Amino acid sequence: MADVTVVGTGVIGAGVARACAAAGLEVAVWNRTASRADDLAARHPRVHAHPTAAGAVASSPTTQLCLLNYDITHRVLDESGADLAGRLVVQHSSGVPDSVGPLRERVTGAGGRYMEAAILNYPDAIGTEGCFTVYGGSAADFAELAPVTKAFAGTQVHLHTEPRYAKAYHVVASAFYYAFVSGFVECAAIAELLDVGLGEFAVSVPLYDPGFENTVKVGLDLIERGDYAFEQAPLTTHIDALENLARVAGHAGIEQSFLTAMRDRVRTAMDQGLRREHIAVLTEQFRARRAAAPQSGERA
């Protein structure tokens, strides 16, 4: 009998299996491409590869689902006929909150218990101080998961008793992450256009951290209050910068730049008579559009 099962040993599943084994847990694994699971087992004595997903699930009380997405997770569970009765099943695949219900029903309908998890870091960080994972599910199930969360190390947060909340949180975190990625790839193109060495630019990046945190903190406070009066960097200071940046982005060959989108949003806000407000006031444009549109199903 193993302590934990990992279904799917791609990069994230392999990271989960490695960290659990390093923490002294016996780990049952299954992967569609058996050689990937076999390689992992060959390198880690506590990792045991199984020829079937059903066999791996039956080997331990807790299963970590680490497949590419929800559709594939359903397919693997369908085709394997894994018996989920009495198991604590934790879903790690990325998805949207609406993906959660059907999988949860499948697991609980089969007599299992269901949690959602979202690992917010690269797989290499699992088992280190840099691991940050959020969970949704009952407090009792989260407590039962302690050997695994301990193996993950770093910061393991039980966010909510509602599993889909963890996936909603992950969507928010991913949107934030891709804003950064988008900023990086666009600024690399602009650096090339303007003959600025990317390496020279990179040296300055850590210096932005405090300003960045400040923007988020101040912005959050203003969004919560719905009052955007803020003299330090009002819209009037952003519009010139964004007019220039949107033009430069065009010269750099960037299509659909976020800089153009930001410029247009600030223009819209100024057309509405806003001037001395913090740029977080742009969120009101999204609120207004949501209020005018029918409710989406993607709520936590």
Ligand SMILES: NC(=O)c1ccc[n+]([C@@H]2O[C@H](COP(=O)([O-])OP(=O)(O)OC[C@H]3O[C@@H](n4cnc5c(N)ncnc54)[C@H](OP(=O)(O)O)[C@@H]3O)[C@@H](O)[C@H]2O)c1
């Ligand atoms: N990598 C990250 O930084 C990270 C961080 C947090 C969350 N995640 C999420 O974790 C999930 C897995 O990502 P990953 O990075 O581990 O991807 P990956 O390395 O591509 O692994 C994908 C896994 O899904 C399996 N799979 C794919 N198609 C399948 C199919 N038709 N039938 C059965 N199994 C199938 C793969 O098996 P084979 O080996 O046979 O292809 C493999 O085990 C994704 O939802 C991802 O968004 C990733």
